[in-house]
Amino acid sequence: GEDVEQSLFLSVREGDSSVINCTYTDSSSTYLYWYKQEPGAGLQLLTYIFSNMDMKQDQRLTVLLNKKDKHLSLRIADTQTGDSAIYFCAELLSGKSTFGDGTTLTVKP
Amino acid sequence: NAGVTQTPKFQVLKTGQSMTLQCAQDMNHEYMSWYRQDPGMGLRLIHYSVGAGITDQGEVPNGYNVSRSTTEDFPLRLLSAAPSQTSVYFCASSDGQAGRRMGYTFGSGTRLTVV
Numbered sequence: 001g002e003d004v005e006q007s008l009f010l011s012v013r014e015g016d017s018s019v020i021n022c023t024y025t026d027s028s029s030t031y032l033y034w035y036k037q038e039p040g041a042g043l044q045l046l047t048y049i050f051s052n053m054d055m056k057q058d059q060r061l062t063v064l065l066n067k068k069d070k071h072l073s074l075r076i077a078d079t080q081t082g083d084s085a086i087y088f089c090a091e092l093l094s095g096k097s098t099f100g101d102g103t104t105l106t107v108k109p
Numbered sequence: 110n111a112g113v114t115q116t117p118k119f120q121v122l123k124t125g126q127s128m129t130l131q132c133a134q135d136m137n138h139e140y141m142s143w144y145r146q147d148p149g150m151g152l153r154l155i156h157y158s159v160g161a162g163i164t165d166q167g168e169v170p171n172g173y174n175v176s177r178s179t180t181e182d183f184p185l186r187l188l189s190a191a192p193s194q195t196s197v198y199f200c201a202s203s204d205g206q207a208g209r210r211m212g213y214t215f216g217s218g219t220r221l222t223v224v
Contacts, residue, residue, distance in 0.1 A: 008149070033212045042113075042199055042215030043152075050210075088151065090212070095140050095159040095205070096167065097213055101151030 004089055006100035013108050018076040020103045022089035025070060029091035032065065034074045037086045037102070046074075046087075081107045111135050115200050115216035122190040122223045130185040130219050132200030139205030141183040142167070142213065143175065145196040152199065158183055159205070190223045197221070 003025045012018045024032065030051050035043040049056045049063045049072070056063045062075040072089055086102040116131045134141065142157040154167030158177040172194060174186040183202075187194060197220050201213035 031209045031212075035212070042217050043201075043213075044215070045212040048210055048212055092209060092212075096142060096154055096157045096165075097201075097203075098154065098168075099144070099152040101149065 003098050004100040006103045011106045018079045020074045020087050022072040024091050031092045033090045035088040113216035119220050126190050132183045134202040138202035140203040142201050143185045144199045192223045195223045
């Protein structure tokens with residue numbers, strides 16, 4: 001998406017932590033999201049963060065938000081082969097969500 | 110609870126043909142959107158709707174029409190198919206302002222090839 005940017009590829013070893021980064025441009029975004037897409041499927045919401053939060057933790061997932069730099073990251077602890085997928089960040093504005101181009105995470109055994 | 114249902118799952122069209130991609134949701138969601146997904150280009154918004162009778166253009170609306178006569182349905186019409194419209198199309202819905210924490214619920218996609 002034109003307003004949300006992500007690096008395209010990330011490769012990690014099983015058991016390591018993965019960090020996927022995203023930058024967005026619209027400072028009025030109130031909610032920011034991370035979605036996961038497995039091959040041949042639609043997107044599924046993983047987690048969200050509200051713009052007045054700096055961090056949100058949900059089991060193996062940690063979301064960090066730096067509003068000053070408009071930077072969002074998703075950390076996956078103890079990455080497993082089942083985590084291999086495409087991960088999208090998205091912002092919500094005025095009823096529509098704008099998505100990044102997606103980061104393909106490959107987990108090697 | 111079926112969620113978001115898209116039909117058909119696969120379609121091959123000849124250049125110049127028209128067709129309608131169907132999308133229905135049974136969650137009484139206010140917001141609905143259509144995206145296309147192309148390799149290396151992520152998801153691009155085609156059209157969206159914030160309620161019955163209200164639609165607006167997204168990032169790539171040319172060649173597509175939508176209508177929202179009911180809360181449940183949001184069909185996408187291809188007026189005169191072109192090879193550049195070969196893509197995977199996703200419909201998504203959201204519970205409006207009240208459901209912002211839940212993000213969008215996606216359908217499983219329609220894979221369209223235009224020859």
